[in-house]
Amino acid sequence: AMDIYASTLSPAVDIGAGCYLLLIAVLSIVGNLLVVIMAFKNSSKMKPPELLSVNLAVTDLGAAVTMYPLAVASAWRHHWIGGDATCLYYGLAGFFFGVASIMNLTILAIVRFVQSPFLSAGEKIGWKKVKMLCIWIWVYALIWALFPVLGWGRYGPEPFGLSCSLAWGEMKQEGFSFVIAMFSFNLVMPSVIIICCYFGISMKLYFTYKMSTSNNYRVTSMIAIMISVGFIGCWAPYGMVSLWSIFRDSSTIPPEVSLLPCMFAKSSTVYNPMIYYFFSRRFKREVKHMRRTCLTFNSRRVSDGTNDNGIYMVTAGINPKITSLMFSV
Template identity: 30%
Template structure:
């Protein structure tokens, strides 16, 4: 078991990578993650398991997200304001699946980052950008549901223009978060088992100010969108609960509350499964300088975050009857394999089955 102690007595190439080096090794190039397999960090079996997992994410994430975009282009009925945000989420997921997941799969298969330092920076930037867009898109979806269902500002109509503005905001915020390492505030280097790239969590280098950047990411790109998601969905649940209580005899209202409760729990849990390990790991590294940790475990948060490319469309798209029906029609040439076509009048969540007047606060 090879463990790493951040900023311990190691040799380092500050511009390209950071890995622990045995004290009797004088030539750091001999262990470069860009030149040789990193079998000194873990056994080949570990690398192959990681490669297999990334392969699953790649072959599952690409078609799901590509279908989401293709269906929206083909079917006009899918071009609603909320679905614009889901397409934005699919574009971000597709970016991560095609660049991040593929690069990690190929690198784990070779047991080192074979593409070189420049590609590492590109992959780190693209994966970070796509991940941040995904995070902020989830927050925008939650905020849209809050505005439409809970009506905190009265009879506000969320239109396509608002959705487009929300999508633009996700990319602006994500660029603010992902561009700095390209210009000296932190840096993109191989992480964990050195087969995927991300921000430098490991070193305390005054030149890069890594610690401040990690704290910035944790607060701005995890804490803030997570707070928005929890607040908006909790308010949505409270609103639906009050409606259900006031209409105890209404079977449809009671059913809507149960469905929404289930979906909200799945959405929040999916968010935490994908992003909490990565956010917690980076924060732990910063707050526990000098503590040792297993490099194999350090790769787990990274691949879990990339798993959002599969979790998100399953939660937000496959649970949407509109998208599910259109996907089946597109894949099976206009015919559903399950016989009668599903009702495609519902919106993204079953909340929409309850009218706005029913769920408006008293």
């Protein structure tokens, strides 16, 4: 009998994949942990919509901590560790955090679209609503992740043997309705909503450009757009290969080729904190301050410089050169 959990890749590729995943894991954990720590440190200044960004960081952190160590260990052993039980666990965790992540981004886009900088305080979304939305995201993701356990859809090893996810190739007959529903509700619909919302925001910005839109709103939107584009970019190749293995035979795809989109999708947990770091002066300053604090153990507060509306993710004190480059319409 063929061992479905044996790696179909060459040992060198396995070791490379393991090293890559280890790097992704470390960067994800450090980066997203920083986002969460900053949010706690600055919670008094935090605005309700920013809770969604923190929720996204928690999602990425969850994926990195619960999944990546197992994947790294398996890659280095050239064999999936733990058989069916860990395969089910890994597939479920991956699907759960993936759906939570894209729903976070979708709701963030809707909230950003609805919240223009011109709303009065009373019209803006409150803490209670945002907390409800965060809870809804987790519940929604959990329901989807449990469907395959309950018999609609199924989890199984990936073609290259070192990872588990939805068993695309085996869902041609019995799980086809699940595949269609999954792609519609968790990939196509969110992507369309995200694109429409950010298109709407850019139109708003364009037409109110002459009026004094706050620089802040523009930068925030820019950060959010980049995160969404990055996310869709990371998951699109994986979605395409998965669709291919449903409509055609997955054995027509060389294992090395099916490994790439999977690795690519895994990197989606890293770049959100990176985008914050490169675009947000405040976030950079906080990170540097924390480094100093860790090194010298003196936690004197660094004065927070210019215009502090909102925490690190929605900074107004951003490099003006970058801003003029990006928003010269």
